Amino acid sequence: MTTTQQVQHVNSPETKQPFTVEDLQMNPARSNRQKAIAGVFAVTAVTSIAISGLILWTLLAEAWVFMVNVDWASVWDIGWFPRRGIYDIKTLIVASLITTGIAMMVATPLGLGAAIYLSEYAHPRVRSVIKPVLEVLAGIPSVVLGFFALLWIAPNVVGSFSANDAGSLAAAGIGVGILTIPLITSVSEDAMAAVPSSLREASQGLGARKSATTLRVVLPAAISGIVASLIIAVSRAIGETMVVYIAGGAAQTAIYTDFPTEKGLTMTAAMASQGSGTDNVVGEGLTFQSLYFVGLVLFVFTLGLNVIASRFVNRIQEKY
Amino acid sequence: MAFGKVLDDKTSARIQRTVASSISRKGVDKKGTAFQMVLLTTLFITMLILVVLIFDVVQGGWEVLTTRLWGFMRGEIGSGTFPERLGVQQGLYGSFWIAVFVAVFAFPIGIGSAIYLEEYSRKNKFSRFIELNIRNLAGVPSIVYGLLGLFLFVEGIPFLTGPNSNGRSATSAGLTLAVLVLPIVIITAQEALRAVPSGLKEGSYGVGATRWETIRYQSLPYAAPGILTGTLLSMSRAIGEAAPLILVGATTGFLGSNPNILDVGSVRERFTAMPIVITEWTQKTNTVNEDVFIPSAAAAIVVLLVFVLLLNIVAIYLRHYFEKKRES
Numbered sequence: 001m002t003t004t005q006q007v008q009h010v011n012s013p014e015t016k017q018p019f020t021v022e023d024l025q026m027n028p029a030r031s032n033r034q035k036a037i038a039g040v041f042a043v044t045a046v047t048s049i050a051i052s053g054l055i056l057w058t059l060l061a062e063a064w065v066f067m068v069n070v071d072w073a074s075v076w077d078i079g080w081f082p083r084r085g086i087y088d089i090k091t092l093i094v095a096s097l098i099t100t101g102i103a104m105m106v107a108t109p110l111g112l113g114a115a116i117y118l119s120e121y122a123h124p125r126v127r128s129v130i131k132p133v134l135e136v137l138a139g140i141p142s143v144v145l146g147f148f149a150l151l152w153i154a155p156n157v158v159g160s161f162s163a164n165d166a167g168s169l170a171a172a173g174i175g176v177g178i179l180t181i182p183l184i185t186s187v188s189e190d191a192m193a194a195v196p197s198s199l200r201e202a203s204q205g206l207g208a209r210k211s212a213t214t215l216r217v218v219l220p221a222a223i224s225g226i227v228a229s230l231i232i233a234v235s236r237a238i239g240e241t242m243v244v245y246i247a248g249g250a251a252q253t254a255i256y257t258d259f260p261t262e263k264g265l266t267m268t269a270a271m272a273s274q275g276s277g278t279d280n281v282v283g284e285g286l287t288f289q290s291l292y293f294v295g296l297v298l299f300v301f302t303l304g305l306n307v308i309a310s311r312f313v314n315r316i317q318e319k320y
Numbered sequence: 321m322a323f324g325k326v327l328d329d330k331t332s333a334r335i336q337r338t339v340a341s342s343i344s345r346k347g348v349d350k351k352g353t354a355f356q357m358v359l360l361t362t363l364f365i366t367m368l369i370l371v372v373l374i375f376d377v378v379q380g381g382w383e384v385l386t387t388r389l390w391g392f393m394r395g396e397i398g399s400g401t402f403p404e405r406l407g408v409q410q411g412l413y414g415s416f417w418i419a420v421f422v423a424v425f426a427f428p429i430g431i432g433s434a435i436y437l438e439e440y441s442r443k444n445k446f447s448r449f450i451e452l453n454i455r456n457l458a459g460v461p462s463i464v465y466g467l468l469g470l471f472l473f474v475e476g477i478p479f480l481t482g483p484n485s486n487g488r489s490a491t492s493a494g495l496t497l498a499v500l501v502l503p504i505v506i507i508t509a510q511e512a513l514r515a516v517p518s519g520l521k522e523g524s525y526g527v528g529a530t531r532w533e534t535i536r537y538q539s540l541p542y543a544a545p546g547i548l549t550g551t552l553l554s555m556s557r558a559i560g561e562a563a564p565l566i567l568v569g570a571t572t573g574f575l576g577s578n579p580n581i582l583d584v585g586s587v588r589e590r591f592t593a594m595p596i597v598i599t600e601w602t603q604k605t606n607t608v609n610e611d612v613f614i615p616s617a618a619a620a621i622v623v624l625l626v627f628v629l630l631l632n633i634v635a636i637y638l639r640h641y642f643e644k645k646r647e648s
Contacts, residue, residue: 239461
């Protein structure tokens with residue numbers, strides 16, 4: 001209001017004053033308000049950096065205490081018995097790798113197959129039904145998959161080829177795999193959808209069949225996005241806690257095993273079981289710090305995988 | 321046509337027939353059909369898993385839910401010696417207040433960061449660093465956030481988060497999960513803001529609106545459904561998340577009080593939450609009271625799934641509804 005009035009005033013024939021810079025400037029109160037609001041938003045944006053800093057600081061500070069004080073012979077021992085001072089990290093890493101491997105064996109074919117079908121074959125109406133169903137699968141909490149892995153997958157799937165029908169790394173791995181299917185599907189479907197349709201049309205114009213177009217044109221063009229989806233899935237599977245905690249079969253401690261149908265403790269499950277049950281996470285000596293040491297190892301794994309995955313995603317963006 | 325006819329009508333018709341029959345004949349592309357069948361099978365298996373999962377859980381919890389639903393909703397996490405007292409009220413209480421903390425802390429900060437990144441910041445090294453940082457935060461495993469919460473809220477500020485409970489309270493849990501979902505809120509809100517047509521903003525600037533006025537009256541209303549979808553999804557993630565709560569010290573056993581859902585006074589007391597209740601009861605497999613706890617765990621899963629899936633379905637529906645509206 002005020003601005004328009006001023007402008008009219010300046011232009012009116014009686015005054016005939018020339019425009020000044022002040023006339024075109026914003027009302028100072030209004031402009032100060034702008035700056036204050038911008039400042040508030042900038043502060044909220046910095047919060048995320050503060051969180052990252054705090055995560056790193058927390059992990060490093062406590063893990064440092066562990067690494068300085070621990071007897072390193074106990075970090076390469078027979079198993080994970082933190083309350084007895086035996087912190088064999090390889091027990092946990094091998095168990096994590098086994099469950100992740102099994103999870104990927106389940107999730108890769110199912111997730112990719114679904115993605116290819118939805119992106120290249122499915123009728124739009126079928127797609128519009130199946131995509132929300134997959135999103136529902138993605139929304140199921142991991143404790144539910146843990147329950148399912150322990151009470152259905154372990155006896156019915158793992159129990160059918162091994163003597164162990166209670167919790168095992170294999171049952172947990174299959175559960176984690178189910179959890180990562182929607183992730184692989186949605187990321188790799190996005191990658192295939194980003195392939196220009198002119199490529200498909202050119203291929204079909206040359207007489208290639210649908211399957212040849214899909215396998216030899218669309219998949220190679222989308223390969224970096226697909227690889228990225230698999231790496232993200234690996235990172236998610238390694239960091240998944242509740243399924244392996246519930247269905248992994250081992251509680252608190254574990255002896256070294258590299259056999260999938262045995263019970264085992266992954267990095268995440270070890271942290272969870274150490275934090276649960278008793279009132280205090282604090283135990284003998286370095287028990288509390290060992291938690292953060294395992295956390296740091298896990299953090300390094302997942303961060304590395306995520307950085308590699310984002311490289312792959314960036315590559316596809318450059319291409320087209 | 322400058323070249324005239326190369327083929328007579330009869331020949332060209334015959335060629336057409338031959339070509340048409342050779343490419344449309346059924347079974348000619350055996351490999352392609354097999355490939356499509358394989359793809360369909362993978363999709364079918366995925367759907368089948370979902371069906372078996374839901375059927376298994378509902379069947380397991382059916383008896384509890386149909387015979388004593390009210391008692392189950394009001395019951396305690398308690399011991400197996402009194403199966404009629406078992407229930408989820410304490411879990412619902414914890415999960416409800418965790419959701420409140422997420423809404424109060426993560427939503428404003430997350431949407432604010434998204435507005436800053438999309439509307440204010442110049443595309444320089446600093447803003448790229450923030451974005452990269454957010455993307456990496458989104459990939460950090462949830463249990464690591466539990467370590468952060470344990471260090472920061474439980475060990476760090478117990479006088480604020482729980483004077484009587486050593487910091488092991490719904491307040492600590494809620495703050496931890498607010499931190500956990502923050503990157504998700506930011507990323508989805510950014511996507512929603514990015515989808516605002518630039519013409520809308522330029523028009524607003526053109527009639528003399530300031531940047532904040534443009535955001536307030538043009539960008540935010542247009543992006544609201546997208547932002548809402550993101551917040552609903554992050555809320556469902558937060559109430560389904562269990563791993564950080566274990567580290568923050570959610571109680572897995574007997575809990576003294578059984579507070580009403582809206583009782584604010586207990587947010588700094590010892591707590592539990594729905595996913596923790598489920599975990600605890602599920603882990604009673606192969607114990608004496610197995611046949612009390614496992615059906616209860618299944619029933620608790622059904623209760624949790626109702627909330628989580630409701631949030632998801634509303635979010636997905638909203639997104640599809642507004643996408644369609646935009647397109648038309």
